Amino acid sequence: MTDMTPAQLKKRVQGLFAAYNSGAIFKEIDKWYASDVVSHTYDGSSVRGLEQFKKNMEATMAAFANAHLTLDDIVVQGDREAHSYSYTATFSAPFLGIKPTGKKITVPGNVVFQTWRDGKIAEIWWMDNAMALFGQMGVTPPRPK
């Protein structure tokens, strides 16, 4: 069960985007993500707990300066939602061992499924548009480990 209506959950997701775009997310991350948040990538790897999630998020946001996220579409069902988003950013600090190119990137077509609990994000499944990202970064993607 959720404590939010679909309209409220949509508004909460819009608020999350605003927090990323204003940079407020760095200060108020514990308002948005549960302390035991679990974040899954499409390849089956997972990050558990807010501390590690925060470290990864900060490293990503540092690599992609001036990031601006746009919510493109959202589907809400109970306490779960899926949304697609696009972002623009400047590749300005090392990322996955790749030297920054200073290029401006525009990456559409990222999709995230999220489960909310007590007004916070408890579980996340990511599908980032890595093809577009590396293409726009102007680098050859790293080989899989």
Next chain:
Amino acid sequence: MSSRDFTVKDVKSQIQKTFDELNKRNLAVLDERFSPNVIVHSAMGTDVRGLQAYKESVNQTFSTFPDIHCTLIDVLADEDKSATRYTWTGTHKGKLGGTSGNVAPTGKKVTMTVYSIARYEAGKVAEQWTMSNRLSFFQQLGVTPTLDMK
């Protein structure tokens, strides 16, 4: 059928049926789920317009990966949209074309994860956006991806 008749349960069973039938290579099942004028957007910035063209692209995938098998993982639905996560596994036996460039059969088995969002009109999918781990696809095949985005 108005959007009010459209329930989460209906959507889930319809999507599960689509997967079950596609796993049996029954392309006709797509007639039940997709509008004749459906637009399918891919993460590569290319669009497939119309159910006939979409069927042809699915059929092409069947030729390229003859043993392809899809597994539905998760469905969310609201009044006029659905979001789906699924995986597919298949062996690369036929030529890859289109946005994948020209890649000769590698004989390699790949597993893909796909997230998609669909918008419904009168109970059928009018528009669908599909996102997959395309970079991993090329890595699994062991070929250099084409990174040019349209």
